[in-house]
Amino acid sequence: MLAAASKKQYLFIALLVIAAIVIGFWEPHALIYGIQRGSLYAVIALPLALILGILGVLNLAHGEFLTVGMYATFVLFSRFGVDPMLSTVPVTLLLAVVGVAVYLLTIKHVLKAGHLSQLLITFGISLVISELIKSIYTTQPRGVFTTYSYSSTTLAGIRFGTYEFLYLLIAVAVLVGLQLFLKKTRLGQATFAVGQNPRGASIVGINVSFVYLFVFGLSIAIVGLASVFMVPRVSIFPGAGTPYTMKSFALTAMAGLGNLNGILLAGIALGIFEAVVNAIPGGSGWSDVVFFGVLILVIMTRAIREGRR
Amino acid sequence: AEPIKFGAVNPLGDITGFQTTRAMELAVKEINEAGGLLGRPVELIVVDDEMRPEIGAAAIDRLATVDNVDFFVGGMGSGVHLAQVPALKKYEKITVWMGAASHQVEIAMGPDADWYFHLHPWDYQQGASYGQGWTDIANAHPEIGASRIFLAYEEGAFGTDSYLAYLDLYEAAKDGEGPYGQILNDFAGASFTSALLGGGDYRAMLRQAMDFDPDLFIWAGYDADAVPMVAQAMELGFEPPLFVGAPPGWPANFGDNPLSDGVILYGMWAPALKEVSEISNHFWNEYIKMHGHEPATYFAPLGYTNIMFLAEAIKAAGTLEKDAVIEALRTIEYESPIGAVLKIEPSNIISNQGFTSQKILQYIDGEQHVIWPFEYATSEIKYPFGR
Amino acid sequence: MPVLETRGLEKRFGGLLAVRDLSFSASRGEILGIIGPNGAGKTTVINLVAGIFPETSGQIYFKGQEINKLSTHERNHLGIARTFQSVRPLDHFTALENVMIGALFGQGMHLAEAREYAYEICDLIGLKNVDRSIDNLTVLDLKKIEIGRALASKPDLLFLDELMAGLNADETAEMIEVVRELQRRQLTIIVVEHIMAVVRELTQRCIVLDGGAIIAEGSYEEVAKQERVIEAYLGKEE
Amino acid sequence: MLEVKNLDVAYGRIQVIWNLSLNIGNNEVVGVFGPNGAGKSTLINAIVGVVKAKSGEITFDGVPIHNQETHTIARGGIVVVPQNRELFPAMTVKENLRLGAAYIPHARAKMDETIEYVYSLFPILKEREKQLAGTMSGGQQRMLVIGRALMSRPKMLILDEPSLGLQPSLVTEMFQILNRIKQDDMVILLAEQNVRQGLKVIDRGYVMENGRIAMEGSIEELSEDEHIRRAYLGV
Amino acid sequence: MRNKAMLIVAAFVIAAASLPLFAGPYFLSVFNTIFVYMSLALTWDIMLRTGQLSYGTAGLFGLGAYASALLVAKAGLNPLVSIAAGGAFAGLLAFFLGFGVLRLRKIYFSITTLALTTVFSVIIRNLPRLTGGASGTVLPRALFNGDPGKNYWMIYCLALAVIAISVWLSKSKTHYAINAIRNDEITARSSGIDVFKYLLFIFVLTSTIQGVIGAFYAQQYAFVQPEATFSMNFLLLPLAMALVGGVYSTIGPVVGAVLLGLVSEYLKLIMPYGHLIVYGIIIVLVVLFMPQGITRAFAKLFTRKMQVGGVDSASLRD
Ligand SMILES: Nc1ncnc2c1ncn2[C@@H]1O[C@H](COP(=O)(O)OP(=O)(O)OP(=O)(O)O)[C@@H](O)[C@H]1O
Ligand SMILES: Nc1ncnc2c1ncn2[C@@H]1O[C@H](COP(=O)(O)OP(=O)(O)OP(=O)(O)O)[C@@H](O)[C@H]1O
Ligand SMILES: [Mg+2]
Numbered sequence A: 001m002l003a004a005a006s007k008k009q010y011l012f013i014a015l016l017v018i019a020a021i022v023i024g025f026w027e028p029h030a031l032i033y034g035i036q037r038g039s040l041y042a043v044i045a046l047p048l049a050l051i052l053g054i055l056g057v058l059n060l061a062h063g064e065f066l067t068v069g070m071y072a073t074f075v076l077f078s079r080f081g082v083d084p085m086l087s088t089v090p091v092t093l094l095l096a097v098v099g100v101a102v103y104l105l106t107i108k109h110v111l112k113a114g115h116l117s118q119l120l121i122t123f124g125i126s127l128v129i130s131e132l133i134k135s136i137y138t139t140q141p142r143g144v145f146t147t148y149s150y151s152s153t154t155l156a157g158i159r160f161g162t163y164e165f166l167y168l169l170i171a172v173a174v175l176v177g178l179q180l181f182l183k184k185t186r187l188g189q190a191t192f193a194v195g196q197n198p199r200g201a202s203i204v205g206i207n208v209s210f211v212y213l214f215v216f217g218l219s220i221a222i223v224g225l226a227s228v229f230m231v232p233r234v235s236i237f238p239g240a241g242t243p244y245t246m247k248s249f250a251l252t253a254m255a256g257l258g259n260l261n262g263i264l265l266a267g268i269a270l271g272i273f274e275a276v277v278n279a280i281p282g283g284s285g286w287s288d289v290v291f292f293g294v295l296i297l298v299i300m301t302r303a304i305r306e307g308r309r
Numbered sequence B: 001a002e003p004i005k006f007g008a009v010n011p012l013g014d015i016t017g018f019q020t021t022r023a024m025e026l027a028v029k030e031i032n033e034a035g036g037l038l039g040r041p042v043e044l045i046v047v048d049d050e051m052r053p054e055i056g057a058a059a060i061d062r063l064a065t066v067d068n069v070d071f072f073v074g075g076m077g078s079g080v081h082l083a084q085v086p087a088l089k090k091y092e093k094i095t096v097w098m099g100a101a102s103h104q105v106e107i108a109m110g111p112d113a114d115w116y117f118h119l120h121p122w123d124y125q126q127g128a129s130y131g132q133g134w135t136d137i138a139n140a141h142p143e144i145g146a147s148r149i150f151l152a153y154e155e156g157a158f159g160t161d162s163y164l165a166y167l168d169l170y171e172a173a174k175d176g177e178g179p180y181g182q183i184l185n186d187f188a189g190a191s192f193t194s195a196l197l198g199g200g201d202y203r204a205m206l207r208q209a210m211d212f213d214p215d216l217f218i219w220a221g222y223d224a225d226a227v228p229m230v231a232q233a234m235e236l237g238f239e240p241p242l243f244v245g246a247p248p249g250w251p252a253n254f255g256d257n258p259l260s261d262g263v264i265l266y267g268m269w270a271p272a273l274k275e276v277s278e279i280s281n282h283f284w285n286e287y288i289k290m291h292g293h294e295p296a297t298y299f300a301p302l303g304y305t306n307i308m309f310l311a312e313a314i315k316a317a318g319t320l321e322k323d324a325v326i327e328a329l330r331t332i333e334y335e336s337p338i339g340a341v342l343k344i345e346p347s348n349i350i351s352n353q354g355f356t357s358q359k360i361l362q363y364i365d366g367e368q369h370v371i372w373p374f375e376y377a378t379s380e381i382k383y384p385f386g387r
Numbered sequence C: 001m002p003v004l005e006t007r008g009l010e011k012r013f014g015g016l017l018a019v020r021d022l023s024f025s026a027s028r029g030e031i032l033g034i035i036g037p038n039g040a041g042k043t044t045v046i047n048l049v050a051g052i053f054p055e056t057s058g059q060i061y062f063k064g065q066e067i068n069k070l071s072t073h074e075r076n077h078l079g080i081a082r083t084f085q086s087v088r089p090l091d092h093f094t095a096l097e098n099v100m101i102g103a104l105f106g107q108g109m110h111l112a113e114a115r116e117y118a119y120e121i122c123d124l125i126g127l128k129n130v131d132r133s134i135d136n137l138t139v140l141d142l143k144k145i146e147i148g149r150a151l152a153s154k155p156d157l158l159f160l161d162e163l164m165a166g167l168n169a170d171e172t173a174e175m176i177e178v179v180r181e182l183q184r185r186q187l188t189i190i191v192v193e194h195i196m197a198v199v200r201e202l203t204q205r206c207i208v209l210d211g212g213a214i215i216a217e218g219s220y221e222e223v224a225k226q227e228r229v230i231e232a233y234l235g236k237e238e
Numbered sequence D: 001m002l003e004v005k006n007l008d009v010a011y012g013r014i015q016v017i018w019n020l021s022l023n024i025g026n027n028e029v030v031g032v033f034g035p036n037g038a039g040k041s042t043l044i045n046a047i048v049g050v051v052k053a054k055s056g057e058i059t060f061d062g063v064p065i066h067n068q069e070t071h072t073i074a075r076g077g078i079v080v081v082p083q084n085r086e087l088f089p090a091m092t093v094k095e096n097l098r099l100g101a102a103y104i105p106h107a108r109a110k111m112d113e114t115i116e117y118v119y120s121l122f123p124i125l126k127e128r129e130k131q132l133a134g135t136m137s138g139g140q141q142r143m144l145v146i147g148r149a150l151m152s153r154p155k156m157l158i159l160d161e162p163s164l165g166l167q168p169s170l171v172t173e174m175f176q177i178l179n180r181i182k183q184d185d186m187v188i189l190l191a192e193q194n195v196r197q198g199l200k201v202i203d204r205g206y207v208m209e210n211g212r213i214a215m216e217g218s219i220e221e222l223s224e225d226e227h228i229r230r231a232y233l234g235v
Numbered sequence E: 001m002r003n004k005a006m007l008i009v010a011a012f013v014i015a016a017a018s019l020p021l022f023a024g025p026y027f028l029s030v031f032n033t034i035f036v037y038m039s040l041a042l043t044w045d046i047m048l049r050t051g052q053l054s055y056g057t058a059g060l061f062g063l064g065a066y067a068s069a070l071l072v073a074k075a076g077l078n079p080l081v082s083i084a085a086g087g088a089f090a091g092l093l094a095f096f097l098g099f100g101v102l103r104l105r106k107i108y109f110s111i112t113t114l115a116l117t118t119v120f121s122v123i124i125r126n127l128p129r130l131t132g133g134a135s136g137t138v139l140p141r142a143l144f145n146g147d148p149g150k151n152y153w154m155i156y157c158l159a160l161a162v163i164a165i166s167v168w169l170s171k172s173k174t175h176y177a178i179n180a181i182r183n184d185e186i187t188a189r190s191s192g193i194d195v196f197k198y199l200l201f202i203f204v205l206t207s208t209i210q211g212v213i214g215a216f217y218a219q220q221y222a223f224v225q226p227e228a229t230f231s232m233n234f235l236l237l238p239l240a241m242a243l244v245g246g247v248y249s250t251i252g253p254v255v256g257a258v259l260l261g262l263v264s265e266y267l268k269l270i271m272p273y274g275h276l277i278v279y280g281i282i283i284v285l286v287v288l289f290m291p292q293g294i295t296r297a298f299a300k301l302f303t304r305k306m307q308v309g310g311v312d313s314a315s316l317r318d
């Protein structure tokens, strides 16, 4: 399922690279922005895909966990003067704990109740989290400003911001880490097995409930990691993470369920598409159409091709 | 005695609606402590609209029929308010509405609703008032020009309406007419997706602005866009001489951000007004005393104004009789903590419009200062923006 | 004219040729056995004829008409029905409703009519307590539901894929009776089985598949004697 | 070695096993026979913890296991070949086999060795090493699930209708394999419809009917019983 | 037993119909909204009965709203006619889209319907000449001039019609087809069910209803605006209502809509600030303690083995 890059994927990578080169010559900024934003989308989508693939839960509260991470980073910064970069470890751990707690309190009890109950419970959770944040911090945005997050360099006459390349770095690191974990560790292999057949997994000696707990905790921790690196670049408000739920869902579907590598590719591809449209004067208003248009196109072509086979 | 009931519909989950409500509570408290109106206490009944149109409309029905309020006050978003228009028309109670800037509301309300009073400047009025402001500033400071304006606008109703208004103003300015007639030579705009709606990457748009090389760069978005917008401009090296933001509210502690220095903003009010206005000072102190936090947006003093203005009119009318109160609302003048005298005049369609202009403010050394209108100015303009 | 005829039927799964150059036919009222080792391609043949997935090449004729291009439900309307090797009941329905589905859509009956007919079918195959929800039914009952649903669409051609697997001797005998009764009603039946006693009892003719191709054909007694069949399939036991 | 005492099992409100007791001694191969729906699979599922007992006690080597989770029971040495296979459909044949050993410490050490053994039993599995389990034919999947269970090197092997869907030659072969395993110190519990073949490997058998033990006895006793002969042997 | 149930239902229908005679505009307004969401919840549920989890209710709702509003604003169509036209437009579009979208299953269907919602709203936003763009279009007057009683009766009749359709579907041949499809498509096909035909029928039917409801909504409040009209609320709230009440049934979404609608109004009354937190907690608790929905939980309390809307509760595990 969570397969290594297939032949088709290499073809896609090649196409992406060619497109990237062409765009790079025509509008280098679009390429840069696209890669940066696309990577961010991918980091956030990866854990959603993981939870969807293994637990079968479409987590509607995904973006709210991202928001929680942002506020945690913000609090560390504003109360204790901790630079966001230094918050990486505590916030990631905190979110892991939050994930585990939410799992134990809620998700765990509805795993057998079917995916619709899970959908609803995550919707309820998202409501509770965002309203709770609202009542504590109001809707007024907060921010953590650091100079390094807006530094830029000029290369071959092109000036661009450097910080967001971190997103690419993190995306690759998270992806590689996840793949190594899934392929090379016994727990990772167990994760695959549980995703496909929990009962079969328990029969061969896998502790299924631990795998679920671990996957959920790990995923939310990754969300926390992403949130830390976003904080210096974004406004923090109760709805800050919300739009990423659907974006992540979109990337997961575009990559195809279980295809983690595809998520990074899809993220970057969509990021570049978006950036190109934005670069065209008057284009920005259409960028969502392009984002979702490409998504629909990819899903449809795949469905049609598979239907014929 | 039987209280006089004011029914308010505000989005309580949002900072604007939340603080508006708090400010209204302050006003009601002050009125009652001063003996109420016509010898009767005032009661404020607030219903949350959850920023959902149908909920906002139902709230009107509830206030009118269950709570039997005498007046309607409050209100923020145009989307919610549009849905309330049919209900308001049904009851034709005196309504003093403080928010909802979209001219669509005015169209929906139509010219005949003499019981409807609208306090916030309409979108087109705001555009016009800025033109006036920049003309004044350019006249006062020969080195400052605003002949090339670039407008960045968020893709929703708020931003788009601003853009359309600017296009009209620009058309007029080409013939030397209108508020921008004397200053504007060239105008361009580009849209962006607000961070509030999942955007937040302005760089493509900012690069278009940079290519245009404006004297005045202005963005119409939301508070969530403020910091990333300035910061991304810095990343790109984009430093227009005038960097203006026009969101309805600003992030908490924006002034503490080093990038804020010199950023110009449009708004109806700034905390610094307490230095020049008695009533502003009063409002500021009392609000903090009562609620323990500072008013963050101009909606707080506007909410206070909303109640006080209506109360003054009732006092002036000396009765709750509808025609008399309408007459009073039309004639009285109210010195508002917003930093302006509130006086009703007709706007394009409706006959009872309150404020018609915004102010030009600027972050200087972490504080919001008024730089125009000059009579309320708390500081000289800092020019040019940037280092 | 044979009820079913295939000509040069082939199915490829990636590198694997699961059915190769397969030509056979079945005539009205006949019970044809398809046997062969695990993975020989028996279920695949059923899936091809039923239109679950497309063939790689070859033709399928049903009652003289080429049906290659028809979709599964259209083939069912023409009169092809099948059971599944691992039972696939519709568990939102009662046993009776499962059977009704066949009558409703295979036959285009109205609800009341279909209900009547489903009762009839259940009677025929000896399915009792038909108004129960099916999630605590035994394997035998589930298998009966399979056959009942298939029958309710009044097929001319019926595939039975390992219908007897998992039944004990008693139950098997009961099922054999059911199939016999169907034959008396002029159905063409193709049975796929690994239980040789059943094949011997039921079939007039057998084809033996191995690696997707026919390696023997004839009555069970004939094919069971062939060295190749014994080696590839039956083993030396008994 | 395994002892089941007064077991009651219910699915929701429907009770399917009633006060059932049985035991299996060291080095024994025990068969459970019975008509469809008698509760054989339920009994097996209760032993391996897939369904929870309502009351009663199950001990393995003296250790109570009825409150343990399936994976703990598996690691403790009881492995099942489920009636409905429970494979990992989107994994290859080889991955499925390896998973059989990967989470059982003592089996993991001998993984490579065991896999060769399984391949020697079912050559088709080696040939199809890289095929996805879900695309294997019904009989091939049955081989795979038997192979996967063997990979765990269990102390006790429970087989729920292992011959289901296997070609005749393999059925024979499989029972031969069981005969061989039985000599390697393994306890086996076998539920079968193919009683004729089953009687060839077991030491002792139980007959279940309606969730209760209807009869218990040695092979001779069972094969001579008139009822058994008629209902299960088809004579 | 059956007669008694019929009597109770009839009493409810009549009581609800006569609400305007004694209830004030506020209650009418609250129930008006409840009926809007109830209808959406039912259509979402009907689609779900085929196994397809649609995220597109807001999109077709919005399209219906826009079609109707623009027909009134630009072509001067009678508002009542325009409501029908809004539904027809949504249905027609669904018919054409269906040929593509209905090839998809599971999350691919869900995300595509969601993506279409965004695509619709962005296209509408970017056609300012026709649609009024981001600031929307205001209609000269509200339906029935905002008369709460008439508006109530209108949406009440619409909701009744949707309930009737839902009940009829659960008694018709189509019920068997779509439940079979949800259960196992291969079995369904093999039993002669034309899967695509039924999916298309249900998709067009539910889309038409969503369009009608959207059109009514637009006419009642006399405006359309992309942000308000394509709001995610028109997806998430019906979804929550159907699930809280109990899916795959008529009674579930109906009860869910009434309950959640009233609860949210009541909560607002007793705690103006922060009531949405409690609302969220209630949803979480309902899922935890009544994962099959309130109606089934209660049905179980009263009868040992009750079937709700023809589906046994055990069949919810899918
Ligand atoms: N989707 C698929 N992809 C790849 N190979 C497949 C697929 N389906 C079947 N096969 C292979 O095709 C061959 C024929 O399978 P089929 O299911 O027809 O066998 P069968 O004769 O029914 O066997 P059995 O008696 O075990 O049921 C097998 O080797 C199987 O592994
Ligand atoms: N998940 C379940 N829910 C409810 N009832 C069940 C469930 N599984 C089995 N049953 C019922 O429990 C009883 C025993 O079933 P079980 O599968 O244990 O029988 P079995 O002896 O293994 O039969 P078979 O030979 O058919 O495999 C049957 O009546 C069956 O319908
Ligand atoms: Mg087969």
Ligand SMILES: [Mg+2]
Binding pocket: D040, D041, D042, D083, D160
């Ligand atoms: Mg069994």
